[in-house]
Amino acid sequence: MATKVTIKNLEGTRDFYPDKMRWRNWLFNLCREVSERYGYEEFDGPFLESFELFAAKSGEELVNEQTYTFETKGGDKVAIRPEMTPTLARMVAAKQNELRKPIRWYTIPNIWRHERAQRGRKREFYQYNVDILGVDSIDADAEIMAVVIDIMRAVGLDKQDIKVRVSNRYYLEELLNSLGVDLSLKEQVYRWIDRIEKIKPEAFRANLLEVGLNEQQVEGLEARLRSRDFSGFKPLEEFWEKAKQYGYAELLEFDPSIVRGLLYYTGTVFEVWDATKRFTRAIMGGGRYDNLVNAVGGQPLAGVGIAFSDVVMEEMLTQVGKMPELPRQLDVYVAQYSAAERPESIKVATILREAGLKTELNLLNHDLGKQLKAASACGARFAVILAPEELARGEVNVKNLLTREQFSVPLGKLIATIKA
Known part of the structure; x- marks a missing residue:
């Protein structure tokens, strides 16, 4: 030992x-x-x-x-x-x-x-x-x-x-x-x-x-x-x-x-x-x-x-009370409904990073609720959620973690939507 x-x-x-x-x-x-x-x-x-x-x-x-x-x-x-x-x-x-x-x-x-x-x-x-x-x-x-x-x-x-x-x-x-x-x-x-x-x-x-x-x-x-x-x-x-x-x-x-x-x-x-x-x-x-x-x-x-x-x-x-608060800043947290969406999640995260967006990819097999908590905790502005039904339509869900608003976006418009 x-x-x-x-x-x-x-x-x-x-x-x-x-x-x-x-x-x-x-x-x-x-x-x-x-x-x-x-x-x-x-x-x-x-x-x-x-x-x-x-x-x-x-x-x-x-x-x-x-x-x-x-x-x-x-x-x-x-x-x-x-x-x-x-x-x-x-x-x-x-x-x-x-x-x-x-x-x-x-x-x-x-x-x-x-x-x-x-x-x-x-x-x-x-x-x-x-x-x-x-x-x-x-x-x-x-x-x-x-x-x-x-x-x-x-x-x-x-x-x-x-x-x-x-x-x-x-x-x-x-x-x-x-x-x-x-x-x-x-x-x-x-x-x-x-x-x-x-x-x-x-x-x-x-x-x-x-x-x-x-x-x-x-x-x-x-x-x-x-x-x-x-x-x-x-x-x-x-x-x-x-x-x-x-x-x-x-x-x-x-x-x-x-x-x-x-x-x-x-x-x-x-x-x-x-x-x-x-x-x-x-x-x-x-x-x-x-x-x-x-x-x-x-x-x-x-x-x-x-x-x-x-x-x-x-x-x-x-x-003097002027020490700045500097929370972590992340653009996107990529989450998935289940492990079956992991391959597509990797592709989406890669596309986002190539577009210059700071992106963290979920690597743990946690349920979606824990993933969204992790997204908020790490300072992400958006969570991109991959689920079977939306992927079948060529879409992903985007959640604004500041306003809590959630909507579906075609994969081809994901980068433009987040940057806007």
């Missing part, structure tokens, strides 16, 4: 049952529709990359704490992708001279991060990324934000639900310089600014002092991080002006504490947040990375992009 073994899902991973597949497809089909409306093309890359691609470009926490790594049989150290931007940069660098500029690409890869599974965060998730490369001006930053704002609106989120917190790495660099902070310390300072909302104020100050700032510099930095005035800083002024032209400036909020944790960001950085503060982490984030393509072997090429995961979006839509 075989031993029974119960196999459980791995912590932090997800099983996509059909209802979840409908939700994920709905979300990412909207992303595709909006992206392509702006002229972006879909791309994909490998699941595995060289560990060095992420080690030098993505930041200590993501690489050392959250990336799944292993050695191949040949001794190469590889990583399961924890993000997609380094892969994008590597791919662009490989064919940089062949690609038309600007490069407008989007992708929806499966991503893995080794972190504690919690609300809005899983070890395995799908992530929408949209990027534009080859544009030095703020026009690229503004267009990327326009794309994701349109996606937010498409899923039902607007100004009462979301806000976009914006800053700029060069603004922060000027801020540190004005306080007399040694700029060789900036990456360490950025790391703690990025965590300012996750730790207590006294811990924030203590960590900055440990990095090498003095008391006066820490106090000055805290005061400036609370400021909402970016007057005189041209890149942010230009970004706000472009946002007005696109019609989403009312969603923006200047927040100098937004730095993003990844090392490769250079200019504008932005995060989308829940305006009601019920969800306490960013819904999406991104920014400008003008040095990344060059860093992975290509020629200097400006870039800017943003990304969000299906896990965070599902949590956000659920909490």
